[in-house]
Amino acid sequence: MYNGRVIICDDEVEILRYLSKILTAKGLDLEVFSSGTSLMSFLENHGVDAADLLLLDVRMPDLDGLEILQRVKKMNLEVPVVMMTAYASINSAIEAMKLGAYDYVTKPFPKEKIFGILEKVLERKELLKENSALKDELGIPSPSTPLVFSSESFRRVHEMAMLVAQSESNVVILGESGTGKELVASLIHNNSPRAKERFLTINCAALSDTLLESQLFGHVRGAFTGAVNAQKGLLDAANNGTLFLDEVGDMSPAIQAKLLRVLQEGDFIPVGDTKARSVDIRFVAATNKDLEEEVRQKRFREDLYFRLNVISLHLPPLRERGDDIELLARHFLTKYAARMKREITDFTREAMQLLTSYNWPGNIRELENAIERAAILTRGHTITAETLPVWRNPQPAEAKTGVSRLVSLETVEREHILHVLKASGNNKSRAAKILEIARRTLDRKIEEYGLEDGGSR
Numbered sequence: 248m249y250n251g252r253v254i255i256c257d258d259e260v261e262i263l264r265y266l267s268k269i270l271t272a273k274g275l276d277l278e279v280f281s282s283g284t285s286l287m288s289f290l291e292n293h294g295v296d297a298a299d300l301l302l303l304d305v306r307m308p309d310l311d312g313l314e315i316l317q318r319v320k321k322m323n324l325e326v327p328v329v330m331m332t333a334y335a336s337i338n339s340a341i342e343a344m345k346l347g348a349y350d351y352v353t354k355p356f357p358k359e360k361i362f363g364i365l366e367k368v369l370e371r372k373e374l375l376k377e378n379s380a381l382k383d384e385l386g387i388p389s390p391s392t393p394l395v396f397s398s399e400s401f402r403r404v405h406e407m408a409m410l411v412a413q414s415e416s417n418v419v420i421l422g423e424s425g426t427g428k429e430l431v432a433s434l435i436h437n438n439s440p441r442a443k444e445r446f447l448t449i450n451c452a453a454l455s456d457t458l459l460e461s462q463l464f465g466h467v468r469g470a471f472t473g474a475v476n477a478q479k480g481l482l483d484a485a486n487n488g489t490l491f492l493d494e495v496g497d498m499s500p501a502i503q504a505k506l507l508r509v510l511q512e513g514d515f516i517p518v519g520d521t522k523a524r525s526v527d528i529r530f531v532a533a534t535n536k537d538l539e540e541e542v543r544q545k546r547f548r549e550d551l552y553f554r555l556n557v558i559s560l561h562l563p564p565l566r567e568r569g570d571d572i573e574l575l576a577r578h579f580l581t582k583y584a585a586r587m588k589r590e591i592t593d594f595t596r597e598a599m600q601l602l603t604s605y606n607w608p609g610n611i612r613e614l615e616n617a618i619e620r621a622a623i624l625t626r627g628h629t630i631t632a633e634t635l636p637v638w639r640n641p642q643p644a645e646a647k648t649g650v651s652r653l654v655s656l657e658t659v660e661r662e663h664i665l666h667v668l669k670a671s672g673n674n675k676s677r678a679a680k681i682l683e684i685a686r687r688t689l690d691r692k693i694e695e696y697g698l699e700d701g702g703s704r
């Protein structure tokens with residue numbers, strides 16, 4: 248018998264029946280969904296609700312398993328995700344592993360396969376518990392990724408960040424998606440007097456209001472439907488340390504008001520509680536929105552803006568960082584070649600030329616994905632231009648919109664959306680942000696232009 252909780256999502260009723268039968272027989276608690284959208288609305292409102300495993304079908308008509316996996320990762324929901332796939336879609340399973348899935352099973356699978364995974368997952372949970380207790384005792388700071396740069400524009404930001412780190416001031420980091428805002432926030436923390444304390448992060452755009460509120464402030468038992476146990480919030484957990492508020496510009500007015508109290512009074516009240524708790528936290532916030540404009544439009548509170556924005560850092564987009572493209576490309580090549588145990592050591596001149604002449608709307612994250620992909624596709628010791636297919640054609644945003652190519656506005660829009668979707672690893676939330684349109688608008692356009700299957704129409 249096992250002691251745990253599993254969430255299952257599959258549109259095939261037979262599979263749901265089979266899994267429900269074998270898992271409940273082992274004493275597991277289940278939460279069952281027959282469509283991706285119903286699972287997502289549950290996750291948005293309740294998080295993973297202390298589940299130990301999420302079993303997710305890859306192919307579902309309404310919402311693809313891979314898209315759900317990406318959203319789960321973006322929401323920082325801590326649950327191992329196991330993808331269930333038909334043999335024919337094994338490529339999606341491999342893609343899922345790259346996106347951070349814990350494992351995958353091919354249908355039809357014997358029950359021993361699922362039990363084997365469950366045992367590993369439950370054992371891992373125990374280990375993590377011990378581990379985090381140990382880390383708490385020792386106060387070990389989180390390890391940080393090295394910042395790679397040589398450009399003058401980034402050197403100035405780095406210098407400023409190191410200076411700012413010494414102070415106790417709150418900081419706002421501005422910059423396009425994927426420019427390294429979170430990495431710079433961790434650099435500030437790791438070089439600050441709080442370095443031995445925790446650095447915690449939360450993405451304010453990825454969570455529903457209710458979930459964001461309870462993640463930040465915590466809640467008492469029974470505070471709302473589904474709050475089976477009391478839960479400490481991130482403000483409690485980050486006490487004496489640094490809290491990174493990613494996409495702060497997307498915070499609702501109600502949560503902005505509650506957060507302002509923390510900044511002004513140094514205390515907060517968990518959801519459903521009556522007593523305030525004092526905290527001492529340094530806030531680093533990031534956004535790719537124009538916060539001043541948000542304040543002018545009355546979407547972001549001015550008082551909160553002034554409290555957070557004591558110092559602001561502006562991260563330049565990759566296309567304005569000159570030599571950094573080559574340096575970063577080499578850095579990621581070393582990283583992924585080592586990870587794949589492959590001896591790939593260089594780029595052909597043509598490949599490097601493509602990399603340095605591209606405009607990188609998804610910035611460093613896009614570059615990193617591109618190099619990882621190229622390393623997978625490369626057979627020899629050198630990355631060739633052929634492994635960078637996205638850039639073999641001129642970019643729609645630039646060259647294709649020139650007068651020499653007389654096409655309709657619709658064609659340009661379709662191509663550009665497709666290009667940004669690819670560049671963002673098919674992450675629609677990120678693509679919508681790059682395109683500066685609402686996620687709903689993007690969904691509508693994807694449907695309109697038939698881009699769901701990668702635009703093969």
Ligand SMILES: Nc1ncnc2c1ncn2[C@@H]1O[C@H](COP(=O)(O)OP(=O)(O)OP(=O)(O)O)[C@@H](O)[C@H]1O
Nearest residue numbers: 392393394395423424425426427428429430611612
């Ligand atoms: N200077 C750098 N050197 C090495 N890696 C970097 C650098 N800057 C960013 N990265 C890597 O690029 C990726 C994106 O960085 P990060 O998540 O910090 O960007 P972001 O601006 O916070 O993105 P978003 O706005 O989408 O949240 C990460 O994997 C990060 O490790």
